[in-house]
Amino acid sequence: MSVDAAVEAVRRAGGIARTAQLAKAGVAKADLTHAVREARLLRPRHGVYVLPDASEAxxxxxxxxxxxxxxxxxxxxxxxxxxxxxxxxxxxxxxxxxxxxxxxxxxxxxxxxxxxxxxxxxxxxxxxxxxxxxxxxxxxxxxxxxxxxxxxxxxxxxxxxxxxxxxxxxxxxxxxxxxxxxxxARTDADSGLESLLRLRLHKHGIHLASQVPIPGVGRVDFVIGDCLIIEADGDTHDGPARHRDRVRDAAAMALGFVTLRLDYAMIVHDWPLVESAVLAAVGRNLHRSVAGLTW
Ligand SMILES: [Zn+2]
Ligand SMILES: [Zn+2]
Known part of the structure; x- marks a missing residue:
């Protein structure tokens, strides 16, 4: 065995390994010591070796x-x-x-x-x-x-x-x-923002259907009631995506839906505003369709 083989053995173990586990794989203690001396492995504590790219944490x-x-x-x-x-x-x-x-x-x-x-x-x-x-x-x-x-x-x-x-x-x-x-908790939440939104509105007795496909619009993040769409945008809604979002909103509006588009900062840092917007919309029955949509 060699220093190279010792480093490779730690890599194969997922970048972190105990001495005993490495010994089983045939790595000699002297090679581990040399690898540490050459800074090709770190020994953050007795009996444990990691690759130098291990996180600081x-x-x-x-x-x-x-x-x-x-x-x-x-x-x-x-x-x-x-x-x-x-x-x-x-x-x-x-x-x-x-x-x-x-x-x-x-x-x-x-x-x-x-x-x-x-x-x-x-x-x-x-x-x-x-x-x-x-x-x-x-x-x-x-x-x-x-x-x-x-x-x-x-x-x-x-x-x-x-x-x-x-x-x-x-x-x-x-x-x-x-x-x-x-x-x-559901197994199909698309993002942490969605999780947060669903949990917070649940406390007001508001149920969200998530990941709803709407013909002519596409899949929307949430629908409250029959026709109030809530979209929780991540970082990827700039540039061409921004245009696509506007087209979706217009297509949805033509079908009788109303879209409330939120983002990370609003949901996490400005919840009272989001909460009052949703509660006002629900209070005005914007989530109930007179068109009797049957999606
Ligand atoms: Zn500490
Ligand atoms: Zn903690």
Whole structure:
């Protein structure tokens, strides 16, 4: 074996591996030591090796003998993380009872302010370097609240990261008052914005049909009642898409629909405005069609 082979073995393991696991693959300890000396591998803590392109958060968490957790792990799993204003701060899970002193790369005592620490019991065995999706979701619920949890959960369901048994398990591990969120979550939410919108309007007793195909218009994000279309635009609605959106709105209007077009900043940062617009439209019965549309 060689340093090259040691680096390759860590790469094959997904960019992070324990010494024991590498030894099984035939990697010699001396080659790992050489690879670290040549900065081709990092050893954020005793017995764990990562490629140098590992995220700073992963290295930070490993240096505490922990794993990335909560919103940090959520981003890593590809979940939708709501209004991530402190994306710089690593959320780190350590086993209850572990001291959070960094053990390898930063020998100075940790003051406890570098990371947000989570010390919950593992839900399933954490992966090396990050907690599993279910544990991550429970942490987001406790750390960021119900809306962030719900949006992250729907994105996990959509991506197939939480299956039906996983959903049952998750339900058991959240407080009783939050279980309805697990039941209410759908597997087909197109974006976190949609999740948020549906959850917030549900609290007003307003039901949204999502991803509704309308002949001559196309698939719209939501319809309230018979004919009030709500579109939740992401970043991709500029340029030619902007024109397409206007054409859709006009085609919908010709069929008797009314479109309310919202975007990320409005839904996340200016909810009172969105809420009053939707409630006013519903109050004026703009969601009820006199044309008796039968879509
Ligand atoms: Zn957290
Ligand atoms: Zn830290």
């Amino acid at each position: 992963t290295i930070e968490a490993l240096s505490h003998r922990g794993a990335v957790a909560c919103v940090t792990a959520g981003r890593d799993h590809g979940l939708w993380v709501l209004d991530d204003t402190d994306a710089e701060t690593t959320h780190t899970w350590v086993r209850a009872g572990y001291r959070t002193t960094r053990v390898a790369i930063h020998p100075e005592p940790d003051q406890g302010s570098c990371c947000v620490f989570h010390r919950d019991h593992p839900l399933g065995e954490p992966e090396l370097g990050r907690v599993g999706v279910l544990q991550c979701l429970v942490q987001i619920l406790h750390c960021r609240g119900e809306e962030a949890f719900f949006a992250a959960l729907e994105s996990a369901l959509r991506q197939g990261l939480v299956d039906a048994p996983g959903r049952i398990r998750l339900r058991r591990h959240v407080p009783a008052r939050c279980r309805w969120l697990v039941d209410f």
